[in-house]
């Protein structure tokens with residue numbers, strides 16, 4: 311293992327763990343208290359852990375089980391559900407299929423994309439909306455579809471709750487993001503990282519350094535560390551190691567547009583130096599494709615101009631796929 315990845319290590323527990331049970335409280339003061347904690351985390355590193363999120367550990371275990379079973383299949387079975395077959399970008403994305411860091415070697419990961427199931431007669435599919443369509447389901451793993459569909463629903467509900475918390479964190483009405491949450495685009499992405507090879511190509515990693523494009527990302531990790539978060543202030547990489555019972559949450563690039571950079575979409579990467587196979591499951595919540603993302607009220611000082619022009623969620627996502635898939 312190249313020591314370059316360790317040389318930059320910042321050893322400190324810099325990422326907060328936020329108990330979000332207050333967001334489910336009938337008492338406004340308790341919901342606002344979570345909002346304040348979110349604000350502190352978002353203006354600092356832009357990455358934090360949440361606990362008391364309400365997602366059933368048994369459901370998480372089924373998702374990991376389905377993921378392990380799928381990635382263990384022979385390549386001929388994985389190729390049957392290749393993302394290349396899917397106009398909606400669903401299915402299997404092989405090892406080195408994506409390059410998240412421009413100029414770096416392709417990522418040492420294989421993955422699987424699942425989104426909302428929409429058949430060919432769905433009006434949005436007919437209209438050719440970006441990334442709308444059916445999923446591909448691997449016939450060889452019977453619990454794959456039921457587990458992922460249940461997880462998708464649960465995570466969509468959790469994401470909506472966190473968006474309400476973010477609204478409070480920005481001193482907005484709790485339902486400020488309601489339109490953003492209408493018929494949201496979201497992706498469950500199963501990831502499998504082989505151990506970092508003994509002799510990696512220069513700068514070869516599990517995930518190249520990148521920011522997430524969407525609204526929020528909720529990351530479920532197995533027991534193997536690997537995620538690193540760029541700490542602008544400290545000039546190094548914080549290790550966001552797994553903590554049982556938590557999700558790692560980060561904000562995607564839409565947040566910079568919404569807040570005129572008061573909240574950040576933080577650069578992160580994955581280097582699987584654990585020596586084990588690593589499995590993780592990010593949930594990318596990108597919101598209503600037709601929603602226009604523009605600078606929020608309260609995020610401009612007198613005389614300050616928005617740095618980013620308004621853009622729809624759909625335009626924004628198309629740009630991400632264009633940039634990272636050659």
Ligand SMILES: O=C(O)CCC(=O)C(=O)O
Pocket residue numbers: 499501517522529531536537578579580590591592
């Ligand atoms: O696997 C991880 O820990 C993070 C993955 C990630 O950053 C991504 O898929 O955008």
Ligand SMILES: [Fe+2]
Pocket residue numbers: 520521522578
């Ligand atoms: Fe990411």
